[in-house]
Amino acid sequence: MELLQIKQVSREFGGLKAIQDVSFPVRQGSIHGVIGPNGSGKTTLFNVISGYYKPTQGEVWFENKPIHALSPFQVNRAGLARTFQNLRLFKKMTVLENVCAVLDRESGIRIWDYVVAPKRVFRIEKETIRKAEALLEVFDLLEWRDFLAENLPYGVQKRLEIARALATHPKLLLLDEPAAGLNHTETDELARIIRYIRDERGITVLVIEHDMKLMMTICETITVMNEGMVLTEGTPNQVSKNKQVITAYLGGEW
Numbered sequence: 360m361e362l363l364q365i366k367q368v369s370r371e372f373g374g375l376k377a378i379q380d381v382s383f384p385v386r387q388g389s390i391h392g393v394i395g396p397n398g399s400g401k402t403t404l405f406n407v408i409s410g411y412y413k414p415t416q417g418e419v420w421f422e423n424k425p426i427h428a429l430s431p432f433q434v435n436r437a438g439l440a441r442t443f444q445n446l447r448l449f450k451k452m453t454v455l456e457n458v459c460a461v462l463d464r465e466s467g468i469r470i471w472d473y474v475v476a477p478k479r480v481f482r483i484e485k486e487t488i489r490k491a492e493a494l495l496e497v498f499d500l501l502e503w504r505d506f507l508a509e510n511l512p513y514g515v516q517k518r519l520e521i522a523r524a525l526a527t528h529p530k531l532l533l534l535d536e537p538a539a540g541l542n543h544t545e546t547d548e549l550a551r552i553i554r555y556i557r558d559e560r561g562i563t564v565l566v567i568e569h570d571m572k573l574m575m576t577i578c579e580t581i582t583v584m585n586e587g588m589v590l591t592e593g594t595p596n597q598v599s600k601n602k603q604v605i606t607a608y609l610g611g612e613w
């Protein structure tokens with residue numbers, strides 16, 4: 360089944376066509392990659408899917424419903440979460456608080472509940488901390504629990520951003536260059552996390568990445584973009600053997 364359908368999407372900025380007539384489906388339960396050289400429109404596409412940009416033309420459907428007119432918040436509520444190339448953590452909050460802040464949104468606690476139903480608030484807050492710690496454990500973040508986000512090593516901050524995105528219980532997770540700035544060990548750990556997210560949590564993953572080794576190992580399907588358009592799509596094996604792809608971007612480095 361197709362979870363996400365990108366249908367002839369274009370997005371212009373002034374005269375510049377950042378993406379043009381982009382169409383492809385993302386199959387439910389897949390790890391789907393998007394590659395392409397700098398400026399080929401990958402992040403613009405993510406911004407359209409996640410509601411940050413409205414498409415100039417075309418439509419985005421999620422679970423057989425159009426989402427391209429929704430705000431980022433509404434898109435998130437529909438079941439889609441994302442991370443950003445430039446991390447967007449709450450820097451002055453601890454690791455635990457970063458995750459709890461997201462879980463709190465679904466707790467249903469209102470400000471007056473602290474006065475009229477303090478026991479209920481206490482119970483819910485305890486439950487929120489338990490859920491947050493369970494998520495931190497999966498991401499090997501428990502040892503960092505009480506550190507401020509701004510004091511974490513970069514690789515740990517990136518893990519935290521993915522953990523926080525998962526706290527919104529998405530059906531589809533969009534990862535924008537999750538391996539950028541990571542060393543080999545951290546990239547291997549990232550691969551494990553992405554597989555866990557799909558295999559154990561059943562979440563579909565759409566990932567932009569320049570690290571081809573990582574993409575080859577984790578993705579079932581890769582869409583290749585060039586100059587704002589889809590150049591080709593296929594399995595990592597098919598894409599890596601495609602002459603156009605090799606000539607256009609990879610300079611034979613496969």
Ligand SMILES: Nc1ncnc2c1ncn2[C@@H]1O[C@H](COP(=O)(O)OP(=O)(O)OP(=O)(O)O)[C@@H](O)[C@H]1O
Nearest residue numbers: 372375376377395396397398399400401402403404
């Ligand atoms: N808000 C914007 N205003 C104007 N132009 C933009 C805007 N966002 C993106 N662009 C332009 O759209 C084109 C595609 O950019 P985009 O960031 O989507 O590419 P990308 O494939 O994600 O690149 P990278 O791999 O470097 O992140 C570029 O020419 C970029 O300058």
